[in-house]
Amino acid sequence: MRTFAMSLAATGAALIVGVFIYFVYAFILPSLAEDPGGEGAAFLPILVGFIAVFGVLGAASWLWPGARRRSWFWILHVVAGILVTLMFGSQITFSLTHPADAQGFIPTVLALLGAGLAIGGGIAAFLDVRRGRETWTRSGRAGWLMTALSGLIVGAVLTSALAGSASSAGGGVTDAPTTTGVVTAENTKWLPTSLQVKNGEVLGLFVINKDGFAHTFDIPTLNISVQLPANSTTAVAIKPTAAGTLEFYCAIPGHKEAGMVGTITVQ
Numbered sequence: 625m626r627t628f629a630m631s632l633a634a635t636g637a638a639l640i641v642g643v644f645i646y647f648v649y650a651f652i653l654p655s656l657a658e659d660p661g662g663e664g665a666a667f668l669p670i671l672v673g674f675i676a677v678f679g680v681l682g683a684a685s686w687l688w689p690g691a692r693r694r695s696w697f698w699i700l701h702v703v704a705g706i707l708v709t710l711m712f713g714s715q716i717t718f719s720l721t722h723p724a725d726a727q728g729f730i731p732t733v734l735a736l737l738g739a740g741l742a743i744g745g746g747i748a749a750f751l752d753v754r755r756g757r758e759t760w761t762r763s764g765r766a767g768w769l770m771t772a773l774s775g776l777i778v779g780a781v782l783t784s785a786l787a788g789s790a791s792s793a794g795g796g797v798t799d800a801p802t803t804t805g806v807v808t809a810e811n812t813k814w815l816p817t818s819l820q821v822k823n824g825e826v827l828g829l830f831v832i833n834k835d836g837f838a839h840t841f842d843i844p845t846l847n848i849s850v851q852l853p854a855n856s857t858t859a860v861a862i863k864p865t866a867a868g869t870l871e872f873y874c875a876i877p878g879h880k881e882a883g884m885v886g887t888i889t890v891q
């Protein structure tokens with residue numbers, strides 16, 4: 625018979641397949657269309673690999689009667705769940721600390737839930753087969769825990785959707801710009817990567833995101849951290865406090881390394 629834990633592990637696999645297919649269509653394919661050799665090319669095989677692994681595991685959990693008698697099969701869920709969490713650790717940390725970026729936050733929460741179900745459900749299902757009885761039951765503690773967890777996830781997703789409509793930290797500058805500039809994010813690179821401004825001036829910078837996915841514009845020394853939605857223009861007021869160099873970059877993991885870092889020289 626199929627135990628509650630087996631259903632949870634299968635649901636976890638299905639969630640990961642769903643979220644990763646969304647990632648491929650929403651982020652990877654658009655970035656490949658713009659830059660075939662870019663970051664998307666590296667991520668595509670990893671995502672497709674996980675879609676295949678969890679697709680097979682999920683389908684076998686539901687359709688293969690032999691799975692219910694084989695304890696090793698459920699350990700595969702645990703291993704795949706741990707691998708997927710490790711692989712996307714930095715992205716997960718970024719998304720969870722940026723709930724206002726609903727485009728990344730909601731799928732990440734769902735994928736994390738899927739990995740948790742694959743690991744937890746996999747362990748419980750392994751014990752089910754070994755012991756010949758249910759470790760977790762729908763009406764028992766595990767059932768209540770799943771209900772509470774579902775409530776928590778729904779709450780987090782709603783919070784993220786609401787936070788998405790709020791603005792991000794713009795450094796608190798209220799002075800009118802005395803000079804203007806433009807910087808463009810395209811193919812996960814800034815153009816140009818160097819800007820100049822005179823000390824005492826207020827730079828009104830138009831930050832254009834030409835990519836089909838979100839970026840951020842960050843200058844930590846001035847407390848500026850602005851979300852840049854896909855295909856958008858955002859105005860940022862920059863008021864340097866001293867002559868020198870200011871570093872600006874995108875805070876999404878991997879983007880700074882891909883070239884999303886530049887300097888503003890303050891004379």
Ligand SMILES: [Cu+2]
Nearest residue numbers: 839874876879
């Ligand atoms: Cu970026």
